[in-house]
Amino acid sequence: MMMKKTLLFASLLMTVQMNFAQDWKPAGSRILTSWGEQVNVQKPHPEYPRPQLVRSNNWQNLNGLWKYAITAVGATEIPTQWEGDILVPFAVESALSGVGKEVGKDKALWYSNSITLDKAVQKNKVLLHFGAVDWQCDVFVNKQLVGRHEGGFDPFTMDISTFLKKGTKQDIVIRVWDPTDDGPQPRGKQVNHPNGIWYTPVTGIWQTVWLESVPQSHIVSTKQTPDLDEGNLTFEALVAVSQPGDQIKVKALDGNRVMQEQSGEPNQAFTMAIPNAESWSPSNPKLYDLEIQLLRKGKLIDQVKSYFAMRKISMQKDKDGIQRLMLNNKFTFQYGPLDQGWWPDGLHTAPSDEALKFDVVKTKEMGFNMIRKHIKVEPARWYRHCDSIGMLVWQDMPSGDLGGNNWDMQPGKISGGDRDKTRSAISEQYYRKEWKAIMEVLHNFPSIVIWVPFNEAWGQFKTKEITEWTMANDPSRLVNSASGGNFMETGHILDIHNYPDAAMPDPSLFGANQVLALGEFGGLGLPVEGHSWQQKDNWGYQSFKNKTELLDRYKRLIHDLNRLIPMGLSAAVYTQTTDVEVETNGLMTYDRKVMKMPESELKAIHKPLYDFVLKR
Numbered sequence: 001m002m003m004k005k006t007l008l009f010a011s012l013l014m015t016v017q018m019n020f021a022q023d024w025k026p027a028g029s030r031i032l033t034s035w036g037e038q039v040n041v042q043k044p045h046p047e048y049p050r051p052q053l054v055r056s057n058n059w060q061n062l063n064g065l066w067k068y069a070i071t072a073v074g075a076t077e078i079p080t081q082w083e084g085d086i087l088v089p090f091a092v093e094s095a096l097s098g099v100g101k102e103v104g105k106d107k108a109l110w111y112s113n114s115i116t117l118d119k120a121v122q123k124n125k126v127l128l129h130f131g132a133v134d135w136q137c138d139v140f141v142n143k144q145l146v147g148r149h150e151g152g153f154d155p156f157t158m159d160i161s162t163f164l165k166k167g168t169k170q171d172i173v174i175r176v177w178d179p180t181d182d183g184p185q186p187r188g189k190q191v192n193h194p195n196g197i198w199y200t201p202v203t204g205i206w207q208t209v210w211l212e213s214v215p216q217s218h219i220v221s222t223k224q225t226p227d228l229d230e231g232n233l234t235f236e237a238l239v240a241v242s243q244p245g246d247q248i249k250v251k252a253l254d255g256n257r258v259m260q261e262q263s264g265e266p267n268q269a270f271t272m273a274i275p276n277a278e279s280w281s282p283s284n285p286k287l288y289d290l291e292i293q294l295l296r297k298g299k300l301i302d303q304v305k306s307y308f309a310m311r312k313i314s315m316q317k318d319k320d321g322i323q324r325l326m327l328n329n330k331f332t333f334q335y336g337p338l339d340q341g342w343w344p345d346g347l348h349t350a351p352s353d354e355a356l357k358f359d360v361v362k363t364k365e366m367g368f369n370m371i372r373k374h375i376k377v378e379p380a381r382w383y384r385h386c387d388s389i390g391m392l393v394w395q396d397m398p399s400g401d402l403g404g405n406n407w408d409m410q411p412g413k414i415s416g417g418d419r420d421k422t423r424s425a426i427s428e429q430y431y432r433k434e435w436k437a438i439m440e441v442l443h444n445f446p447s448i449v450i451w452v453p454f455n456e457a458w459g460q461f462k463t464k465e466i467t468e469w470t471m472a473n474d475p476s477r478l479v480n481s482a483s484g485g486n487f488m489e490t491g492h493i494l495d496i497h498n499y500p501d502a503a504m505p506d507p508s509l510f511g512a513n514q515v516l517a518l519g520e521f522g523g524l525g526l527p528v529e530g531h532s533w534q535q536k537d538n539w540g541y542q543s544f545k546n547k548t549e550l551l552d553r554y555k556r557l558i559h560d561l562n563r564l565i566p567m568g569l570s571a572a573v574y575t576q577t578t579d580v581e582v583e584t585n586g587l588m589t590y591d592r593k594v595m596k597m598p599e600s601e602l603k604a605i606h607k608p609l610y611d612f613v614l615k616r
Contacts, residue, residue, distance in 0.1 A: 024065060024085060026345060027100025031531060031591045035355040036345035039096055041065065045089060047353045049131055049208040051384040052444045053222060054305040060118040060211040062172075063088050067112040070103060078140060078173050079110050086111065088209060089131065091202040094347040103203045104192065105179035111205065117168040121213040125161045131207025131379055133176060134348075135185055140173040150430070152178070152187060153377040153398050154437035155207070178203040181402070184427035186434050188375040188398035189340065189580075196539070199340075199581050202348045207379050217241040218302045219248075219294055223269075224444055225476050228279055228312035228328060232271050239266035239294060246301075251291040252308075259288065266294065279328040280309035280446050282369040285390030287446075309387065309446035313478055315492055315515050318568075318614050322511035325478075325493075325570035327392075327449070331614040334392055334449075334571040335561075335606065336370030337363060337587060338520060341378055342580045344533060344590045348376070357385045358592060359577060364389055366587065367603030369610065372519070372573045375399055375455060377438055386447035394450040394480065394573070395442065397435050399458035401427045407457035409485040411494055411505050419486040421461045428461065432469075439473055451477055456484040456497065464490040483519040495519035499541040499575070500553075502561040507568035518564075518572040522557060523585040526550045526596050531589035533581045540585035541575070551597050558605050565612045 024041050026032060040046070044063045048056055067082035070092075090096040092109055103109050117126075128139065134152030138145060141163035149156040164170055180201045181191045191198040220238040227234065237248045246266050252259045252274060259277070264270035278286040287307050294302040314326045324331050339359065343350055350356040356379065363371055370392040377398065386393050405421035423431070435453065442448055453470050454460040460482060467481040467490040481491030494510050496503065497520040505516050525540015526547065532538055544550040561572055579586035587602075588595055 024087060024098045026095040027098055028095050030095055030344055030533060032095065032345045033343060033351055033355060033591045034593065035351035036096055036343070039087075039345075039351050041087060044087060044096075044351075045208050045353060047381060049129075049210060049380060051380055052306050053219070055212065055214070055303075056305075058120045058213040060121050062113065062115060062209040062211060068092065068099065069110045069112075070101065071108050071110060073106050073108050073177060075108060078143060079112075082112060086204075089205050089207050090349050091134065091206045091347050092204050093201050094349065095345045096349070096351055102192075102201055103178065104201075105177075105182045109176040109178075109204050111172075111174040111176070113172045115170050115172060117164075117170060117211070121211045122168065124213050124215050125159060125218070126164060127212045127214060128158045128160045128172070129155065129208075129210050129212060130157075130205065131155050131209070132348075132377075133174070133205050133207075134202050135178040135183070135187070136176065138175040140175070142171050143173070150185070151434045151437065152185065152202075154434055155380075155441060174205065176204045184401040184424060185430045186398040186400040188400075189342070194581060197583060199342060200347055206348045215302050217243065217246070217294065217296070219292060219304050221440075222290075222292060222304070222306055222444065224290070224306070224308045226274075226308060226310045226312070226446070228310050231275065231277065231310075232273050233308060233310075234269055234271050235264070236269040237266055237292060237294075242266040243296060245297065247295045249293040249295055253289040253291065263295075274310060277310040280311040280387075280390075281327060281332070282364075282390040282392060285309075285388055287387060306444065307387075308444065311446045311449075313449040313476075315478065317512075320507075320511075320568070322507050322568040323513065323515045323570075324568075324614060325515045325517075331570075331612070332369070333565055333569075333609050333612060334370040335574070335609050336368040336372060336392070336394075337574050338374045338576040339363070339371045340374050340576060340578070340580045341376045341382075342578075342590075344581075353381055355592070356382050360385045360389050360391055362588065362592075362595075362599065363577065364391060365599040365603065367599075367606035370394065370571070370573075371577075372396065372452075374576075375458075377442070380441075380445075383442060383445040383447060387445055391447055392449050393445075393447045394452055395438075395448050396452040396455060396483070397431075397438065399455060400431070401459040405457055405460060405486075407485050408487075409497065411487045411496060411510055419457065419460070419488075420463055421457075421459060423459070423461045431459070431461075435470070436473065439470070443474065449477055450480050450493070452480045452483050454482045454486070457482070457486045460486050463488045467491045478515070480517070480519070489513070493517050493571075497521070499523050500557065502557055502564060502572065504564045504567065504569045511568045515570045516568050517570060518561075520573055520575050522554075523575040524550055524553055524557075525583075525585040527579075527584040528589050528594050528596070531591050531594050532579065532584060533590055538582050538584040540583065543584070547596055551601070554597060555605060558609070562608055565609065
């Protein structure tokens, strides 16, 4: 009888859940990706979200349908009435949220979810994790304020253990405020009034929300930094509530083979020898696993899994005295698309992990070896895909607080205006806090080889100081100080933008001290009927009528680009991976349904770019 009642309850619960899913539908009438057309309403983005620190048996995914309400910004009490359902983790403005409403600085967005704790998270400490929420986020558990986070691109965690009530039923409420471009915070390409290269606002939860159970003493994070020349790995584990005598035991594995095993103290860096390791590169994306244990008097307290790669990025002069970009001590020309990471149905959020991976796979198939992640930070799983597929990444800091300084595109030109913006104290604080958090959370991904603090003078301030602060924060990578203008004698790379043609800084003037790069060029446009954000008023830097014209022009660009490599060019970035809103200059349409040039032909066109060998 008890079994029959349990089955009946499960059946009723499933019916209720299916009815909720049937009521949900994408908002608006814009184009959708194939993944968006089949989005999993029950369990969107069900994958484990943190590939560099894995506890796979004690977590609970909270993505799915939540209740939402939009109130006046001054309303601080939890709403008693809700306007409907919103599909988490899609921003409220997106089609896949099922809402499709804008919020703005004068309103607040609220979420509510009554959850049942899984058995896996009903013991020890309970942590509530957010992949990303844009921008200011207040978290309430059982009507009690747990805390506030500010930052639209960095993950954050709140310990909710003391806020839980007896039993498995718990209420979670989130309040979000986001001024978009009416505030000084980092916000990337979002604006309240989209136009040209500026896109739809993104407000609220846009990455996975999840619960995790951990012991009182537990591993919070790890930091692993390879030294290819010395053949070792510097490792550090941040441990909460550690005790004297605690040990961190680390095992490095190649498949099932133990390469090295070593112990050290919590919260202290130590070095592990990694004998006979293969170096990671786009042509050989070799990853090694890590098993990490926290031990107390020999007893296992906590354990996690991670991974690493042996990879080195550096600069070195060639026979002509020009600085070159070196990967694992060899010159490798780095060429890839400007990747905005936007989606017509999910905005900042890919409709599924398969979709997230698709862009990286297609980029590889087109014969690129690098991606410039432009003015956005992706979920951790995207970087894992780059690591395992073999894709170099240049990571931009999302810009914000634009205006108030001049943009000088020419290296060496004397400017009479201010190239550094004067930011307010709070604006500078927002930038530094989020950039540091981004660099820390992404440190362990070997695919990332370049940090880019500023782009085209957007909010650029204290350039030399910020660049050197970035370099000191992570000496294991290179820093492209100011992509596309307002150049100063700082950082490792001088990076010009030039549309549409291939160009480079004069190596006789600038090559001795900095690597020379073409950070943006191309932008060849081709709108495809039925696959555009809107049917008219689209644009590219140079537009074409058909695929044949587009391919012919692209071939000429690559021919010209190839001639610059022997002269001293080390890297180039083509605009761009996909169309984005009114921009139709993508290699793919915005919905990812049409390739504008064949992958195999692009791969063949690109191959000569990587054949150049430095003579020393």
